Amino acid sequence: MTTQQAEFDVDTTVTPAGEGRYAAQLAPGWKVGGGLNGGYQLAVVGTAISTHLADKPDPVAISAYYLSAAEAGPATVDVEVKRAGGRMSTVAAELKQGEATRLTVLATYSDLDRFEGDVRTTATEPDLPPREECVGRADVPSYVLEMAPLMSRFDMRFPRDQAGWTTGQPSGRGRFQAWFRLEGEREPDPLSLLLVLDALPPVTFDLGVMGWAPTLELSAHVRAKPAPGWLKVQHRTRNLAGGMFEEDCEVWDSTGRLVAQSRQLALAPRPA
Template sequence: MAQVSTGGSEFDRDTAVTPLSPGLHAAELSPGWSILHALNGGYVLALVGRALRSALPHPDPFTVSAHFLTPSRPGRAEIRTEVVRTGRTVSTGQAALVQFAEDGSEVERVRVLATYGDLDALTDDVRTSAKPPVLPPFEECFGSSDGPTDAFGDSTLLRRLNVRMDPATSGWAVGKPTGNGELRGWFALADGREPDPLSLLLAVDALPPAAFDLGIAGWTPTVELTVHVRARPAPGPLRVTLATRNLAGGFLEEDAEVWDSADRLVAQSRQLARAPRPGD
């Protein structure tokens, strides 16, 4: 069976899925998208999103909600999809990504419920109070290799992305967090692939955790992530803002906005994440 992909970039190759039968896709999770102990949740969500796109009659994710049950690992996986409802303008499906333990038992990694539609069919009517973030030019922002410390260790994700952080929200990298829980930066894929709706599922989860600006470093695993895709992004790097207002009981929320080169709000997300713990 042919793989379901959209091009030759690393992102497309590493999120490719192979239809095996109705409702069943095979995938190979690449080690190139790891962040500390596990694969990046946005990468895993984009891979599941591709499988859902092949299972549903509409092409674009509108809203995708994922519960991360166990950390995903590089290697073989199956994605099991189910069409819940189809309509004229939107369709809804669910999916589960499972991997296999050494004894052959199944381990479910993520469960997703999503509604798809056609972004090109949306009206041009926009009424919003949201404003795009003001960032220094791309080349004046900090990349992962610019600081004296690397909060992510040997995370391979950093080599797949071109994320450049606003210096005004990067004090955490030199031991001087602002305490505001806010981060801003540019996002692009390192191989130059232009953004599309599926890569927006990665973009919302690509910046360092907002907890870093609270002075709390370490692994911040996602418990639940909901993404709203609002428009097909224009070519060029994206601007991403990330903020948290409440860390309590060892968990925090993170709200993200993604803006394209045409100053449009193209994606929003909220996730619940576990705050870093000593020894993580």
């Protein structure tokens, strides 16, 4: 990686602007559908919280509610400490643009170095083919790239047997698995995982339901600091009902360790 600051870090930069308030400039390159990507917004808020809690820089658990579509331009993040503990602190935060609240968050932060040690899980790491055998951004239909410019901000590669949505032949299983890395080979860390949890196309694409799927609520758990290198990301859904679907995500690092999980409830894409 070069010494030039990574695009993700530039676009999630916050500046102190008073007691518990931070100024941000939301970047247009993270747009998807009718607004900015929810994971990107969460990473901006997460950066403000991390800055506010200097001794507890890492997200552990976050519950986020998306109230309105964010757009490129100035924004503020207000952070209020609800409990400052010795090992963990809990805060409330809001992302605003003008008078409109885009995102409201309740989060617990700590120093994940304190949690290093034994890791036990019954989850199964995705078994992905080599990256050079996978389908990448160049294979994605142009209309999807037009709807989701954020896809140029990272490299993701799908196994060919899970990439039928790119040719109009989705599997119908409601599952995505992919290799993932930010542009510029920016190495993953706990804050970038907040983006990764919401970066892949909506898993409804694998059900043949295409289009923007706005997130209503997202709960994220960051379990450990990821090792350098490519990540493996897995999305699944089991229910699409009432115009909404859930999406479960797991993120595995280059050592085969489960480092982040999430569940979100989103609006199903509207038929074309």
